[in-house]
Amino acid sequence: MQLLIFTDIDGSLLDFDSYKPGPAVRALEACRRAGVPVILCTSKPSAEVRVLRTILDLDTPYIVENGAAIFFPAGTGVAVAAQQLAESKKWDVSTIEMEDGETFTRLLSGVARAGVVEALGEIAREVGMEVRGISEMTMAEITERTGLPSDQARAATMREFSEPFIVLKGPGDEGRIERTELLELIRPAAERRGLACALGGRFFHLQGRHSKGTAVERAVACYSRAISHSSGSDAVDQKSLLRTMALGDAYNDLEMLAAVDEPVLIRRPDGTHAEGIAFPGLVRTECVGPQGWFEAVMGAFEGEYPSGD
Numbered sequence: 001m002q003l004l005i006f007t008d009i010d011g012s013l014l015d016f017d018s019y020k021p022g023p024a025v026r027a028l029e030a031c032r033r034a035g036v037p038v039i040l041c042t043s044k045p046s047a048e049v050r051v052l053r054t055i056l057d058l059d060t061p062y063i064v065e066n067g068a069a070i071f072f073p074a075g076t077g078v079a080v081a082a083q084q085l086a087e088s089k090k091w092d093v094s095t096i097e098m099e100d101g102e103t104f105t106r107l108l109s110g111v112a113r114a115g116v117v118e119a120l121g122e123i124a125r126e127v128g129m130e131v132r133g134i135s136e137m138t139m140a141e142i143t144e145r146t147g148l149p150s151d152q153a154r155a156a157t158m159r160e161f162s163e164p165f166i167v168l169k170g171p172g173d174e175g176r177i178e179r180t181e182l183l184e185l186i187r188p189a190a191e192r193r194g195l196a197c198a199l200g201g202r203f204f205h206l207q208g209r210h211s212k213g214t215a216v217e218r219a220v221a222c223y224s225r226a227i228s229h230s231s232g233s234d235a236v237d238q239k240s241l242l243r244t245m246a247l248g249d250a251y252n253d254l255e256m257l258a259a260v261d262e263p264v265l266i267r268r269p270d271g272t273h274a275e276g277i278a279f280p281g282l283v284r285t286e287c288v289g290p291q292g293w294f295e296a297v298m299g300a301f302e303g304e305y306p307s308g309d
């Protein structure tokens with residue numbers, strides 16, 4: 001059995017405020033030794049994830065902008081499988097060469113950001129709320145709102161497929177309105193424009209009709225194909241060769257958690273778990289943030305893995 005781990009970044013693998021991985025580094029090291037891919041799955045854009053991949057010393061595939069695109073390091077077995085699956089399923093696939101020469105096979109579900117930014121203005125008027133998109137914010141404002149170091153804050157603005165935003169004033173101005181309630185108001189207006197809206201730890205995200213969950217399903221399909229090919233048999237039940245786990249802390253992680261065998265909801269710094277996420281098999285960590293990440297991942301190693309083969 002091959003274990004795959006999909007993980008959210010902020011508030012899960014990294015501390016929500018300090019952006020430090022803390023004890024999660026030791027669990028990442030255990031994954032590396034055991035040959036378990038840790039696949040970052042985030043609302044962040046590729047430029048920002050690439051900074052983190054270097055810091056965390058990861059060379060695995062990654063998923064950006066809430067499922068808009070999956071990047072597989074070119075030439076790996078799973079990248080070859082992604083290319084083949086994309087051709088048979090008519091997925092958008094291309095080869096992307098980064099500035100530093102690193103090459104990826106990219107599966108794309110996202111839509112161009114310019115149209116998303118334009119739609120955000122229309123949706124705000126329709127719902128009767130005042131919003132501020134990240135493209136309107138200065139670097140100083142982004143640094144202040146996120147607490148990110150300046151190089152990562154700059155990378156955070158290099159989006160291609162989505163627009164994060166905050167709501168300055170809700171409809172009717174009836175005092176505080178819950179963020180999940182706002183989401184329910186925004187969603188139909190987004191859907192009418194062929195878009196979707198997700199709720200992350202800090203921002204709302206307007207984007208194409210994809211989610212972290214749709215991307216995880218595609219990535220799992222690619223790994224299934226790669227593994228069944230390398231085991232030399234197409235006849236075996238491919239799903240039985242994989243064990244999937246996902247870790248997240250916010251409402252936009254719901255679809256990702258629902259798409260795996262072992263979903264883990266990470267406790268937040270205020271002691272709560274994200275509201276609105278509840279289904280059978282969901283594990284809620286005792287510990288907060290990266291400490292909870294460590295707890296869940298090391299727990300997975302104590303189970304059947306890696307004895308099953």
Ligand SMILES: [Mg+2]
Pocket residue numbers: 008009010011012201248249250
């Ligand atoms: Mg998070």
